Amino acid sequence: MTRLIVRPFRPSDAHGVSRLFREVYGSHYVQPDVYLPNMISQHNTEGRWQSMLAVDDARVLGHAALCRDIPSSTAELALSVVHPAAQGQSIATRLGQQLLMQSDSLGLKSASIKQVTHHPFTQRMAERIGFYSTGLLPDYVPSPFAESLPETIVMGYHMIGGYARPxxxxxxxxxxxxxxxxxxxxxxxxxxxxxxxxxxxxxxxxxxxxxxxxxxxxxxxxxxxxxxxxxxxxxxxxxxxxxxxxxxxxxxxxxxxxxxxxxxxxxxxxxxxxxxxxxxxxxxxxxxxxxxxxxxxxxxxxxxxxxxxxxxxxx
Structure with missing residues (x-):
């Protein structure tokens, strides 16, 4: 298998990112912006998203982003997706770690994450990169996995650069x-x-x-x-x-x-x-x-x- 490279988003990646979400989630992903490559480029250009990708020579195989309102000192680690062909390589963890390493330079004091409960992988990944689970959001969004029940979410939180929220x-x-x-x-x-x-x-x-x-x-x-x-x-x-x-x-x-x-x-x-x-x-x-x-x-x-x-x- 071609070696994967983890790197920041480039404007030419927008169509590849949108294709990745379609291949993994079909039409069921809860954030409609990912279905419009122009929106993906716009959010990254304006600084609302800081996207990190895992790519090989041919396509985008992983994506995650820090999403925030501008200006804001907090962001959400979100839009995490890995192609089935690249699973088992800790790609989501690597993408999340790279984004959190950038968060201090972006002026962020904290980051949150919404962990799906349909499977345990997001929850385990969040713990590995330093998030603490703080609360439960029951029946929060329509299931991105085409299930009949809405998805319950676990809220996670991570402090950055010595800041505190007592x-x-x-x-x-x-x-x-x-x-x-x-x-x-x-x-x-x-x-x-x-x-x-x-x-x-x-x-x-x-x-x-x-x-x-x-x-x-x-x-x-x-x-x-x-x-x-x-x-x-x-x-x-x-x-x-x-x-x-x-x-x-x-x-x-x-x-x-x-x-x-x-x-x-x-x-x-x-x-x-x-x-x-x-x-x-x-x-x-x-x-x-x-x-x-x-x-x-x-x-x-x-x-x-x-x-x-x-x-x-x-x-």
Whole structure:
């Protein structure tokens, strides 16, 4: 077999990259930009993508990219794909390592990754190159593998160049203490109670689910959440704060399950993730903490929705 070369993207590679995605995923890949070579070139020219390729003499056999908004100090390691003819050579790992080696020179402080759960390879690769799994995004996107169930995603996070994103130094509830203490050992803690800039309340529908972003929970908002249709599948992102234990109790009373953390869009702070309603499925996840979050979610989803109770018990 011809020796593979790992190198940065060139404008002449755009058609080869698009062909690679078509050969591996057909028409099912969730990012439509990869089907337009002009978009691939445009993103790389504008700096929104930093693509790295594995090539032989004839074609592109591997691709990964750091994707970010401009300007931004964080990026997502994404668009990772390897042709079946080149699998087994740790190409995805090599591409990810090369991109992370460039991240400091690009002015990045952190990188995230969305790990698919249809197979374990992305999860193992992410761990090898320094990502830590922080949260679960259940039924997140249509399956790129043409499966009937949507793909559940594991969020991973990696700090660059000595930067930090600490968690609040607070007592954690017993139900998730081991997991959150693990993340504290990785990302550190802080005692500063200064609040983040205000995040506007948001709700958006994404196909089968509703995504809600919340900065602060209060009694009135909890009552409104309680009144949402029971059949809605809801993913909520709530700013991780000193009130986490109370928020966890309140949202659990409304039928939500805690599914971990993900970084906020700013340079610091975390979202706590909560989910209500999920497709029944069995997953074997690489990270034991993510496996426990998945098992808890499945167990709670099989139980009856929360029964009516006095409103004052929400807070």
């Amino acid at each position: 968690l609040p130094d607070i007592p954690w509830p017993a139900s998730c203490r081991a997991f959150l203490q693990h993340l504290c050992s990785v990302f550190g803690t802080h005692r500063d109670k200064a609040s983040q800039p205000a995040i506007p309340l948001q709700i958006k529908q994404h196909q089968h689910r509703f995504d809600i972003v919340i900065q602060r929970l209060n009694k009135h908002l909890l009552e409104q959440l309680w009144q949402l249709p029971r059949h809605w599948l809801i993913s909520a992102r709530l700013e991780l704060s000193w009130h986490f234990a109370r928020n966890l109790r309140s949202l659990s009373a409304l039928g939500f399950t805690f599914t971990g953390l993900m970084p906020m869009p700013s340079d610091n702070g975390w979202f706590a993730l909560f989910h209500r309603g999920v497709q029944s499925r069995s997953l074997n996840l690489h990270c034991a903490h993510m496996q426990q979050l998945h098992n808890d979610l499945q167990q709670n989803a099989n139980a009856l929705l929360v029964t009516a109770q006095p409103r004052e018990s929400f807070l």
